Amino acid sequence: MDAHARARMPPPHQTPKVSTRSTLFAPKTPSHMKSPPLTTSHNSNTPHHSEPLPNILSPKEGGAGSTRLKIKSATTPEAKSRLLVKPIGARAQVQHAQRTNSDLLSTPSVTLVNRPTTPNYAPTLADEGWMSADTHPIEASSMMDFDEYENGMAETETEAVLVSVRVRPPNPVELRSDPGSVWTMPEHDPHLLKLAKGTEGTREDRDWIFDRILPPHSDNGKVYGTSARRHVRSAMEGYNAVIFAYGQTASGKTHTLSGSSMEPGIIPLAISDLFSQIRSTPDREFLLRASYLELYNETIIDLLSTVPGAELHLSEGKKGVVINGLTEVAVRSEADVKKLLRSGEDRRKVGATDWNARSSRSHCVFRITIESRSRNPAIEEAPIGARTPGGRLKAAGDKMTRISTLSIIDLAGSEKHTSSKERNAEGKHINQSLLTLKLVISKLADLASKRNVTHVPYRDSKLTRLLQNSLSGDALISVICTVSPSSLNLAESISTLAFAQGLKRVVLKAQKKEVVDPHALIQQYQNEIAELRAQLREKEMHGGNKTEREKNEAMEKRLNELKSMILTSVNVNSPNPEDNAAMIPPSPAKMRYPKLEYDRPSAELLEELHAEQLHRAELEDEVARLKAELATRPLEPNKEIVELRNEVAELRLIADDYERHLLEPSRKVRADVEKEFADKMKTLENQLDSKKIWANRLDENVRFITQENKALEARCLEAESKVHQIIEFINLALSPTDPDALLPIPESEEVRELSPERELPTLVVSDDFSPSLPSSGGKSTLTLSASKMRATFSQMDLANFNDKFGTLTVSGKGKGGKGLGIGGMGGSGWGGKMLREESSFALAEVAGDDDDF
Numbered sequence: 001m002d003a004h005a006r007a008r009m010p011p012p013h014q015t016p017k018v019s020t021r022s023t024l025f026a027p028k029t030p031s032h033m034k035s036p037p038l039t040t041s042h043n044s045n046t047p048h049h050s051e052p053l054p055n056i057l058s059p060k061e062g063g064a065g066s067t068r069l070k071i072k073s074a075t076t077p078e079a080k081s082r083l084l085v086k087p088i089g090a091r092a093q094v095q096h097a098q099r100t101n102s103d104l105l106s107t108p109s110v111t112l113v114n115r116p117t118t119p120n121y122a123p124t125l126a127d128e129g130w131m132s133a134d135t136h137p138i139e140a141s142s143m144m145d146f147d148e149y150e151n152g153m154a155e156t157e158t159e160a161v162l163v164s165v166r167v168r169p170p171n172p173v174e175l176r177s178d179p180g181s182v183w184t185m186p187e188h189d190p191h192l193l194k195l196a197k198g199t200e201g202t203r204e205d206r207d208w209i210f211d212r213i214l215p216p217h218s219d220n221g222k223v224y225g226t227s228a229r230r231h232v233r234s235a236m237e238g239y240n241a242v243i244f245a246y247g248q249t250a251s252g253k254t255h256t257l258s259g260s261s262m263e264p265g266i267i268p269l270a271i272s273d274l275f276s277q278i279r280s281t282p283d284r285e286f287l288l289r290a291s292y293l294e295l296y297n298e299t300i301i302d303l304l305s306t307v308p309g310a311e312l313h314l315s316e317g318k319k320g321v322v323i324n325g326l327t328e329v330a331v332r333s334e335a336d337v338k339k340l341l342r343s344g345e346d347r348r349k350v351g352a353t354d355w356n357a358r359s360s361r362s363h364c365v366f367r368i369t370i371e372s373r374s375r376n377p378a379i380e381e382a383p384i385g386a387r388t389p390g391g392r393l394k395a396a397g398d399k400m401t402r403i404s405t406l407s408i409i410d411l412a413g414s415e416k417h418t419s420s421k422e423r424n425a426e427g428k429h430i431n432q433s434l435l436t437l438k439l440v441i442s443k444l445a446d447l448a449s450k451r452n453v454t455h456v457p458y459r460d461s462k463l464t465r466l467l468q469n470s471l472s473g474d475a476l477i478s479v480i481c482t483v484s485p486s487s488l489n490l491a492e493s494i495s496t497l498a499f500a501q502g503l504k505r506v507v508l509k510a511q512k513k514e515v516v517d518p519h520a521l522i523q524q525y526q527n528e529i530a531e532l533r534a535q536l537r538e539k540e541m542h543g544g545n546k547t548e549r550e551k552n553e554a555m556e557k558r559l560n561e562l563k564s565m566i567l568t569s570v571n572v573n574s575p576n577p578e579d580n581a582a583m584i585p586p587s588p589a590k591m592r593y594p595k596l597e598y599d600r601p602s603a604e605l606l607e608e609l610h611a612e613q614l615h616r617a618e619l620e621d622e623v624a625r626l627k628a629e630l631a632t633r634p635l636e637p638n639k640e641i642v643e644l645r646n647e648v649a650e651l652r653l654i655a656d657d658y659e660r661h662l663l664e665p666s667r668k669v670r671a672d673v674e675k676e677f678a679d680k681m682k683t684l685e686n687q688l689d690s691k692k693i694w695a696n697r698l699d700e701n702v703r704f705i706t707q708e709n710k711a712l713e714a715r716c717l718e719a720e721s722k723v724h725q726i727i728e729f730i731n732l733a734l735s736p737t738d739p740d741a742l743l744p745i746p747e748s749e750e751v752r753e754l755s756p757e758r759e760l761p762t763l764v765v766s767d768d769f770s771p772s773l774p775s776s777g778g779k780s781t782l783t784l785s786a787s788k789m790r791a792t793f794s795q796m797d798l799a800n801f802n803d804k805f806g807t808l809t810v811s812g813k814g815k816g817g818k819g820l821g822i823g824g825m826g827g828s829g830w831g832g833k834m835l836r837e838e839s840s841f842a843l844a845e846v847a848g849d850d851d852d853f
């Protein structure tokens with residue numbers, strides 16, 4: 001964020017929270033209404049002012065400090081005159097109602113009555129000071145950059161004081177001394193103020209940056225737009241707002257705030273803006289009351305009191321500093337405020353100093369308290385759970401009220417030593433209070449910078465006590481620091497700018513004040529109105545004698561008076577309390593549709609109705625003509641339908657396109673799945689290939705085994721035939737008939753031992769063929785001697801024997817190669833089995849760990 005943006009003020013609506021804080025001004029005792037008309041004995045320069053003040057408020061139960069307010073019954077002619085305001089015509093009302101906010105702003109409708117003329121003070125039109133919007137001379141162009149400026153501010157995020165610096169044009173004395181200005185204000189940068197090159201008497205060569213620099217040619221309209229309008233609008237929305245001017249004497253504070261009849265200042269423009277806001281807010285009702293006080297030589301004086309010079313005292317209330325007994329006057333129109341300001345201005349302490357023929361010798365606070373509520377019955381009820389300022393839960397029917405104050409403060413100028421003794425004494429007090437203000441601001445700035453601050457000296461002057469609630473963050477603040485362009489005042493101007501810089505560092509925490517407050521004056525008035533209406537209705541029903549009728553009249557007057565105090569977009573245009581039209585309460589339809597123009601004159605409405613009827617007749621003719629044309633028209637494809645068809649076709653294309661785009665993701669998913677499956681397929685194919693290899697090798701095995709089996713079969717057959725031979729041999733051996741037919745068996749030591757009958761052959765059988773035979777040294781051998789066998793098996797069934805040796809292979813084994821022998825299966829063994837194990841191992845290697853395999 002750049003320095004300029006930092007310097008800007010935040011929008012006041014950023015933290016719209018409901019607060020329970022309420023106004024700090026306490027009203028005065030009820031004696032006001034009975035007091036004689038206002039006169040002033042303070043201002044020796046001004047004539048006494050005897051104009052009666054409008055609607056002074058008084059506490060319901062009396063006593064200083066009470067916050068209960070009530071308008072006294074205006075039953076006396078004097079009281080009645082206070083309520084009367086001159087009416088304006090119906091046409092003017094309509095024009096007012098039709099004007100937009102911006103219209104009203106760009107053409108402020110009032111100007112302030114200034115103080116009486118003195119030799120070097122030349123306002124004109126003093127009595128006609130409150131000019132109409134159409135006649136005052138502010139140029140519309142001077143307002144042109146307000147919106148741009150406000151838009152810029154709306155972007156900021158932190159709450160700060162809005163600080164503007166206004167450089168006034170040089171006065172004749174300054175022009176004589178040095179016609180140039182010590183300040184330069186670059187056109188391209190409305191935030192930058194620099195000392196002109198070559199300015200003597202100071203070492204200050206820094207750039208000064210503020211929210212707005214207002215060069216000498218800026219008029220009050222521009223100042224209002226840039227430095228006050230936001231605050232006035234915020235006050236209307238429930239934020240407390242303070243606008244004050246600060247600067248050395250004769251630097252232009254009063255000119256900025258009050259202005260002249262030709263160039264109204266911030267106060268009259270603000271008042272005008274307030275009323276224009278009410279006119280353009282038909283859904284809310286308002287109650288405005290004004291107070292005006294001055295702080296002179298550390299004494300607070302009520303400028304609106306019926307007792308001139310009435311001194312006020314401050315006290316510490318629950319919610320801050322309270323001004324006890326301050327007069328508040330209900331105002332219903334700009335004219336009402338004009339009267340108040342004029343009477344207050346007349347009483348203000350002014351005096352000629354060496355620098356200013358009409359110097360303000362006091363600090364002045366003009367304050368408007370604004371109460372408002374919704375007029376819409378649907379939304380005016382406070383939400384369930386809302387609380388009153390006292391903390392109690394709202395009762396049924398309680399309504400939310402916004403209560404805020406707009407304070408505009410004209411500080412007395414900081415003083416140099418003057419030639420007058422009296423001025424010097426005043427100056428001492430003024431300087432003392434301004435010094436305290438500076439100190440307080442500096443402490444608050446330190447606090448905002450999180451420096452250690454133990455004490456903020458609010459109590460050191462009445463000015464800082466008056467401002468305490470606002471300065472401690474309760475309000476939105478705008479300060480206009482005024483400086484002279486002359487080198488004669490350079491030191492003072494730099495001191496003012498330093499003060500302004502301190503202000504920029506103060507942090508504000510203003511909150512919208514929207515509460516359920518049974519003590520809100522607007523609420524009390526509404527209650528009283530309802531009560532009076534009920535009483536009057538009852539009396540009407542029962543008739544009554546003369547005295548009662550008089551009482552009723554008084555009650556009706558009071559009712560009308562109260563109703564006139566509650567300002568709406570309708571009755572604020574018609575300030576005459578006797579204008580019954582303005583007094584009629586809004587109908588339910590009006591309440592429901594507040595934006596409809598119910599109050600337009602009937603002649604206008606009739607005119608409009610007539611125009612509408614003509615227009616309707618024309619339209620009916622046109623419809624008839626078109627119908628006739630349609631009836632005679634040949635049936636051809638309706639162009640519109642063709643167009644619509646084309647449009648449908650186009651839309652279809654678009655829809656197809658959308659569909660394609662929409663299907664794109666699913667296509668991608670499908671491609672992914674397909675790829676996944678393809679990968680899996682490939683793996684399975686690989687596995688299948690491996691299985692095929694394995695199967696081939698199995699086939700090979702089978703083939704090999706089959707061959708082996710065949711070979712074995714052949715050998716078995718051979719063995720069988722040999723067994724037959726053996727059996728034959730045995731049969732022969734056992735045959736007693738022909739011993740010579742036996743084959744000769746070669747002699748061996750072993751056989752000799754075993755077969756003493758040499759003429760008989762010996763049979764040797766290896767154990768490979770019979771596991772049941774006894775083992776001897778790894779190889780069992782059965783040697784049969786024919787002679788022994790003859791003896792042993794003489795009784796044996798040959799068939800049994802044949803069974804026993806039927807599966808044996810026979811290897812001939814006889815002495816000298818003549819004998820017969822039975823041996824194992826030869827060297828080939830189980831070659832097939834070996835092959836199978838090897839293939840199975842190889843196959844497992846190919847398949848890996850795949851479960852699917």
Ligand SMILES: Nc1ncnc2c1ncn2[C@@H]1O[C@H](COP(=O)(O)OP(=O)(O)OP(=O)(O)O)[C@@H](O)[C@H]1O
Pocket residue numbers: 120121167168169171216247248249250251252253254255256356358359360361411412413414482
């Ligand atoms: N911007 C301006 N344009 C034209 N005239 C101005 C401007 N500012 C001030 N003046 C004139 O300068 C004179 C002094 O101004 P003003 O009374 O407003 O000063 P001040 O700061 O209020 O002084 P003090 O503190 O003594 O009351 C007045 O005659 C006023 O009309």
